[in-house]
Amino acid sequence: MSDAYAFADVDPVAVVLAWLAEHPRVTEVLGGPGRVSGAREAPWPHLRVALGPGGGLGDLAWLSEPEVTLEVYGDPGGWPGPAALSRILKVCAVAAAELPDVAPSNRRPVVSGIRPSGVLLESPLETGQPRWVMGLLVTLHPHPETS
Numbered sequence: 001m002s003d004a005y006a007f008a009d010v011d012p013v014a015v016v017l018a019w020l021a022e023h024p025r026v027t028e029v030l031g032g033p034g035r036v037s038g039a040r041e042a043p044w045p046h047l048r049v050a051l052g053p054g055g056g057l058g059d060l061a062w063l064s065e066p067e068v069t070l071e072v073y074g075d076p077g078g079w080p081g082p083a084a085l086s087r088i089l090k091v092c093a094v095a096a097a098e099l100p101d102v103a104p105s106n107r108r109p110v111v112s113g114i115r116p117s118g119v120l121l122e123s124p125l126e127t128g129q130p131r132w133v134m135g136l137l138v139t140l141h142p143h144p145e146t147s
Contacts, residue, residue, distance in 0.1 A: 015108055053069075055067035073129060076127065082130070
């Protein structure tokens with residue numbers, strides 16, 4: 001018998017964040033480790049992974065496709081520039097798209113697809129701090145051993 005409530009424990013942000021925080025290309029493009037989290041914080045540049053406004057919850061039993069937002073922040077002083085931040089965000093999105101090719105471990109949710117939900121957007125903060133944003137639709141379901 002499966003546990004339908006296992007669906008409630010599927011956290012797309014945690015899965016994507018953990019993957020990107022350990023990804024060597026992401027670490028390289030951001031300039032070192034410790035630059036991926038769920039918060040807007042130094043060191044810069046920094047990738048924030050958060051729940052996005054879109055996506056779908058399917059039938060609330062198994063498969064869902066929530067949106068995860070990737071935000072790359074530059075230094076409040078304005079560096080790196082727009083082209084560099086755009087490139088960083090694209091590298092992070094490509095790295096995230098590799099997640100469905102990796103076998104799930106430690107009973108983490110199974111990710112079967114990742115695709116962009118819209119466009120890559122330059123969206124500086126009101127303070128002028130540079131920020132680039134994009135959404136990813138993450139198709140996933142509970143690990144079979146947890147359901």
